[in-house]
Amino acid sequence: MGFRDLYAFNLALLAKQAWKLVQKKDSLFYRIYKAKYFRTTTFLDAEMGHNPSYDWRSLLSTRDVILASSKWQIRNSKTIKVVSHEWLPRPPRLNGDVPEDICVQELINQQTKQWDRGKVTSPFDEATHQEILAIPLTLVEDDKVIWKANKVQDFSVKSA
Structure with a gap:
């Protein structure tokens, strides 16, 4: 299939799922993980917790990838x-x-x-x-995390 680095590819695919926890707050995936792992905070500020599942550990391991290539839009x-x-x-x-x-x-x-x-x-x-x-203020919607690694400002496995 031509994968050069399977570890990096796997990390990028996991980061895609983690990105959904940052962006898609109306999804069932988000609501389940929110209820189980980060009730009072956001995914970006969540902690490992006690006895976390393998999936949760894997998603948290990608948080650095997301933080390194994204920024907040006010x-x-x-x-x-x-x-x-x-x-x-x-x-x-x-x-x-x-x-x-x-x-x-x-x-x-x-x-x-x-x-x-x-x-x-x-x-x-x-x-x-x-x-x-110089930053314009809208103050009408919730703050948004945007992907700065591409022009459309949305996560892609390729840019990760």
């Missing part, structure tokens, strides 16, 4: 962490200490639905806060 900004999630073109450069768990939503003025310039300029350097201010 919509309602409720789930994106400022420091630990990739949501900017480059990693944010900080001027001071920013708590690990601060969400992007806290950088937005909720009355005007625009970036709060005071909150954006103080913790970040000039280049980073200019990148943040």
Whole structure:
């Protein structure tokens, strides 16, 4: 069949299933795994747990592949962490200490639905806060993880 690296191919196929846990939240597959393995969090933040199945271990092993080739697209900004999630073109450069768990939503003025310039300029350097201010805000849908390894921004085994 011409497979060059069966391990990489298998990992890419598993990552395709894991991508469904990130994107297809209305599917039966998602609802079953959500109920069993990550009730209070998302797949990207889920932990191994005690006595996990072989399938769950395998899906979690692909999370690094997904995180390395994807980024967050800001919509309602409720789930994106400022420091630990990739949501900017480059990693944010900080001027001071920013708590690990601060969400992007806290950088937005909720009355005007625009970036709060005071909150954006103080913790970040000039280049980073200019990148943040250049991001348009829609604030109508849930935040979305997009695949940055291809132009259509959707997972493919080939690009993985």
